[in-house]
Amino acid sequence: MLLPSRPSRVAAWVLFFVLFVPVFGLPIVVVGAASVAGQWNDVLPSHLTLRHLHDAFVSNAGIELLTSLATGIIASVVALVIGTWAALAVRALRRRGAKVIGTLFVLPIAVPSVSVGLGLLVAFSRPPFLLNGTSVIVVIAHVVLVTAFAFSSVSAGLARLPAHFEQVAASLGGRPAYVLFRVTLPLLTPSLVAAAGLCFALSMGELGATIMVYPPGWVTLPVGIFALTDRGAVFDGAALTVLLLVLTLVVLVAVSRIRTRASYR
Amino acid sequence: MADAAVMPGFPRAAAGAKAAVRARPGIRFDRVTVAYRSTVALADFSLDVEPGEVMALLGPSGSGKTTALRTVAGFVTPTSGRVFLGDTDVTSMPAHQRGIGMVVQQYALFPHMRVEQNVAFGLRAAGASRATIAPRVTECLTMVGMAAYARRYPHELSGGQQQRVAIARALAIRPRVLLLDEPLSALDAQLRSGMLNEIARLHRELPDVTILYVTHDQVEALTLADRIAVMNDSRLVDVGTAQSLYQQPPSDFTATFVGNANLVPVTVEAFDAARQEARVRFAACSVVVRANGGVTPGERRTLCVRPHALALEPPAAGANAIEARVVEVQWRGSAHRLYLEIDGIELRADSKPLREPPHRGERLIVHFAAHDATLLAAAQADRGSADHRG
Numbered sequence: 094m095l096l097p098s099r100p101s102r103v104a105a106w107v108l109f110f111v112l113f114v115p116v117f118g119l120p121i122v123v124v125g126a127a128s129v130a131g132q133w134n135d136v137l138p139s140h141l142t143l144r145h146l147h148d149a150f151v152s153n154a155g156i157e158l159l160t161s162l163a164t165g166i167i168a169s170v171v172a173l174v175i176g177t178w179a180a181l182a183v184r185a186l187r188r189r190g191a192k193v194i195g196t197l198f199v200l201p202i203a204v205p206s207v208s209v210g211l212g213l214l215v216a217f218s219r220p221p222f223l224l225n226g227t228s229v230i231v232v233i234a235h236v237v238l239v240t241a242f243a244f245s246s247v248s249a250g251l252a253r254l255p256a257h258f259e260q261v262a263a264s265l266g267g268r269p270a271y272v273l274f275r276v277t278l279p280l281l282t283p284s285l286v287a288a289a290g291l292c293f294a295l296s297m298g299e300l301g302a303t304i305m306v307y308p309p310g311w312v313t314l315p316v317g318i319f320a321l322t323d324r325g326a327v328f329d330g331a332a333l334t335v336l337l338l339v340l341t342l343v344v345l346v347a348v349s350r351i352r353t354r355a356s357y358r
Numbered sequence: 359m360a361d362a363a364v365m366p367g368f369p370r371a372a373a374g375a376k377a378a379v380r381a382r383p384g385i386r387f388d389r390v391t392v393a394y395r396s397t398v399a400l401a402d403f404s405l406d407v408e409p410g411e412v413m414a415l416l417g418p419s420g421s422g423k424t425t426a427l428r429t430v431a432g433f434v435t436p437t438s439g440r441v442f443l444g445d446t447d448v449t450s451m452p453a454h455q456r457g458i459g460m461v462v463q464q465y466a467l468f469p470h471m472r473v474e475q476n477v478a479f480g481l482r483a484a485g486a487s488r489a490t491i492a493p494r495v496t497e498c499l500t501m502v503g504m505a506a507y508a509r510r511y512p513h514e515l516s517g518g519q520q521q522r523v524a525i526a527r528a529l530a531i532r533p534r535v536l537l538l539d540e541p542l543s544a545l546d547a548q549l550r551s552g553m554l555n556e557i558a559r560l561h562r563e564l565p566d567v568t569i570l571y572v573t574h575d576q577v578e579a580l581t582l583a584d585r586i587a588v589m590n591d592s593r594l595v596d597v598g599t600a601q602s603l604y605q606q607p608p609s610d611f612t613a614t615f616v617g618n619a620n621l622v623p624v625t626v627e628a629f630d631a632a633r634q635e636a637r638v639r640f641a642a643c644s645v646v647v648r649a650n651g652g653v654t655p656g657e658r659r660t661l662c663v664r665p666h667a668l669a670l671e672p673p674a675a676g677a678n679a680i681e682a683r684v685v686e687v688q689w690r691g692s693a694h695r696l697y698l699e700i701d702g703i704e705l706r707a708d709s710k711p712l713r714e715p716p717h718r719g720e721r722l723i724v725h726f727a728a729h730d731a732t733l734l735a736a737a738q739a740d741r742g743s744a745d746h747r748g
């Protein structure tokens with residue numbers, strides 16, 4: 094236990110309730126409440142109803158949900174592969190240039206996602222890269238945005254990995270690729286799992302870039318939620334948000350249950 | 359091939375078959391220098407390890423032992439100089455083609471693999487068949503007494519058990535060269551002496567394997583090694599058999615590092631060529647010591663005498679006797695260590711446990727036989743006498 098004494102533990106819990114519950118918990122509670130509200134004129138919602146949630150299921154939200162899910166999974170997998178490869182490459186370079194490349198990878202985080210979307214739109218709007226109006230451009234936008242997180246997470250994991258595992262593996266005759274797949278990547282599993290979860294969650298909530306590039310046939314859930322609330326259908330938007338939250342949570346829990354024997358270390 | 363008698367029935371599968379390592383390779387360092395940015399970790403290091411020999415690299419922390427080992431393993435590329443395995447120049451050969459078994463201080467068992475998978479790693483990497491792997495793994499685990507633990511994960515083993523598995527894993531590829539980097543330093547004293555015996559036994563069972571054994575523990579080096587290379591300050595100081603380094607240390611550093619010798623600056627008074635003995639003087643004492651090779655009267659030399667050679671009772675008729683004052687007495691279980699002083703010169707003496715140990719400040723007579731003391735060159739004496747406390 095990080096906090097051994099009783100008073101300090103009590104203080105930690107108090108801090109948690111005072112700070113974290115309002116800041117992180119309240120928005121979710123409000124959204125949850127709104128999703129079952131018939132009206133919300135007072136402090137609390139009234140005329141509670143399951144109509145919005147029901148509508149969410151029967152409307153085309155189901156398709157939006159699948160769209161988000163597909164985008165999220167594909168984007169996370171691609172981002173994970175690119176991010177891991179980049180992290181390995183940067184480590185192998187061990188030069189001053191490596192740091193620059195590492196920084197470049199993280200840069201998309203600092204740019205408004207709307208700008209990223211705009212950039213992609215401009216870049217892929219004319220031949221030979223005519224992806225405008227396809228689902229691919231949405232996935233690319235997500236990949237660009239979440240790869241930075243995959244890269245950072247895997248880089249941190251690599252930095253923590255003691256060199257002697259790979260060296261011993263090499264001395265036993267393991268060729269570089271063999272060592273990578275049998276030793277390095279298995280030992281990185283905790284970082285890879287964390288990165289996958291993070292990328293997926295980010296992708297599921299991505300709006301700024303998506304809204305710039307999405308074609309009519311590839312509407313993700315956040316875009317749908319934005320459209321609904323923009324039209325004033327706040328409670329329906331809230332219902333969709335609950336759906337999004339639950340789905341993301343289910344996937345994240347499933348990912349986190351991937352056995353990570355490497356963490357027995 | 360000679361090793362077929364040791365492990366019958368196994369075709370050689372070591373390391374990608376490209377392994378440069380031929381039948382009985384030794385290791386040769388040819389003026390190897392390794393520099394990390396500003397620090398020179400290994401300076402102009404030349405050493406020949408004979409095939410089938412156990413060579414200990416002995417030296418204090420930071421003296422470059424691990425660096426030397428890593429140049430053989432292929433994890434460090436020398437800044438200059440060459441490394442040979444047998445006749446093959448391996449200086450720039452990738453580690454995975456060298457076919458060298460290596461055991462590092464941290465064991466580095468792969469945590470996501472069972473013991474048997476760890477041991478099989480090198481064989482799998484070389485593409486050995488299932489039928490080859492299983493019996494070889496069992497054999498190697500049996501050799502280190504770990505066959506019963508094959509299905510466990512490393513985190514389910516004690517430190518000593520992990521160490522054994524690490525050795526089995528290195529042996530499984532049937533290396534011609536085995537590198538051991540302080541393999542016992544993480545074990546407690548009792549386990550350490552047990553493992554020391556086991557490594558000695560393993561070497562008797564695998565007489566063709568050339569072993570480079572890094573340690574800062576002189577007992578390990580003296581027990582295991584055919585020869586010892588003493589290192590200090592990134593350099594090779596001395597190399598020789600354990601016995602010669604111990605009895606006739608070529609330098610004051612080796613004299614102090616191997617066996618904690620007392621070093622005393624002396625002046626030669628007379629030399630008896632027939633007996634190869636010299637009479638030397640320090641402070642008010644005049645003693646007779648061994649002087650192989652001869653000395654000339656008036657010459658300044660360094661007297662080297664081991665703490666356990668200094669006895670309170672005369673070991674033989676005609677032994678030297680000197681009077682000293684007791685500065686400090688320590689009981690060490692199997693011995694009493696006495697810190698003595700003669701006119702500002704300090705001496706350490708290890709005697710068998712005394713029923714009535716002397717008191718501080720007491721004056722007593724210590725003895726040593728002439729053949730238990732040797733003379734070193736004097737050039738190093740001043741430095742030696744300055745740092746011989748220990």
Ligand SMILES: Nc1ncnc2c1ncn2[C@@H]1O[C@H](COP(=O)(O)OP(=O)(O)OP(=O)(O)O)[C@@H](O)[C@H]1O
Pocket residue numbers: 394397398399400417418419420421422423424425426574
């Ligand atoms: N990767 C590195 N980068 C910079 N300096 C290093 C590196 N590895 C070792 N050194 C330096 O090189 C010198 C020799 O190190 P080395 O590890 O060979 O010593 P050692 O004799 O094995 O010591 P120990 O008994 O403590 O393991 C030390 O001064 C060390 O600080």
Ligand SMILES: [Mg+2]
Pocket residue numbers: 423424425539
């Ligand atoms: Mg070392």
